[in-house]
Amino acid sequence: MNTLLGKNIKLRALEKEDLDFLYQIENNESFWQVSNTQTPFSKYMLKLYLENAHLDIYQAKQLRLIIEENSTNLQVGMIDLFDFNPKHKRAGIGILIHPDFQEKGYAFEALSLLINYTFTHLDLHQLYANITDDNIKSISLFEKNNFVKTGIKKDWIFTNNNYKNEILYQLINK
Numbered sequence: 001m002n003t004l005l006g007k008n009i010k011l012r013a014l015e016k017e018d019l020d021f022l023y024q025i026e027n028n029e030s031f032w033q034v035s036n037t038q039t040p041f042s043k044y045m046l047k048l049y050l051e052n053a054h055l056d057i058y059q060a061k062q063l064r065l066i067i068e069e070n071s072t073n074l075q076v077g078m079i080d081l082f083d084f085n086p087k088h089k090r091a092g093i094g095i096l097i098h099p100d101f102q103e104k105g106y107a108f109e110a111l112s113l114l115i116n117y118t119f120t121h122l123d124l125h126q127l128y129a130n131i132t133d134d135n136i137k138s139i140s141l142f143e144k145n146n147f148v149k150t151g152i153k154k155d156w157i158f159t160n161n162n163y164k165n166e167i168l169y170q171l172i173n174k
Contacts, residue, residue: 003117004065006109011065011079011117014053018066021075022046025096057084057122067097067110076101079110081118089125091118095141102137111145119173126172132157133165147171 004011014022026041057063061084067077077097084091093114097107118124129147131138143149147169155163 003120004113006070006113008070008104009076009106009109009113010068010070011110011113012068014050014064014066016047016050018075019043019046019050021066022050025078025098057081058086061085065114067095067106069101069106074101076104076106077110079114081114086122089123091122091124091127093127093129095138107141108144111141115145115171124173126170128171129169131167131169133167139167139169142169142171145171 023041023043023046026046052060053064061082063081063084065079066075067079068074069076075098077095079096080094081091082094093111095107095111097110115127118127127147129138129142130153131142133139133152148171149167150170151168153166153168156166157164
C-alpha cells in the first residue's frame with residue numbers, strides 16, 4: 001500500500017516475527033508511563049495478541065503498525081491508533097521509537113504517513129494525542145504535524161510519586 005510507504009520507513013501490519021521486538025518494547029519500564037502499563041507482558045500473552053492482530057480496525061477499535069526502516073527492514077518502532085470511533089470519525093494516536101533509532105526523523109515520517117492514511121482511507125475527521133507536559137520531543141513532533149494544543153488535564157498522570165499534567169492535542173481534517 002503506497003499510502004503507508006515513505007522515503008525512509010514504511011508502516012506495516014504486525015507479523016508473528018515481531019514477537020521478540022514487542023516483548024522488548026512492552027517490557028521496557030521506561031515506556032510504561034506513556035503506555036499506562038504497570039506490569040510486564042509474557043511472550044505467551046504477546047503471542048496471543050499477535051494472533052488477533054489481523055482483526056479489522058472496525059472490530060478491534062485499534063490498529064498497531066510496525067515502523068520499519070526501508071533500507072534494512074529493521075523494526076524501529078510502533079505507531080498506534082486507539083479509541084477508534086467510526087461514528088464520530090476520530091481516533092487517538094500513540095507512537096514509540098526504539099531508543100537506538102530516535103532523532104533520525106522516523107517519528108515525523110511515520111506520523112505523517114499515518115495522518116494521511118487515516119484521513120484518506122478511514123475517512124476520519126480528527127486525530128488526537130495525549131502528551132505529558134514534560135515530553136518535549138513528542139510535543140514538538142505533534143506540533144510539527146499541525147496538531148493544536150486544545151486542553152490540559154491537570155495532575156493527570158501519577159508517576160514516581162509526582163503528578164504530571166497531560167496536554168490534549170488535536171488535528172482536525174478540514
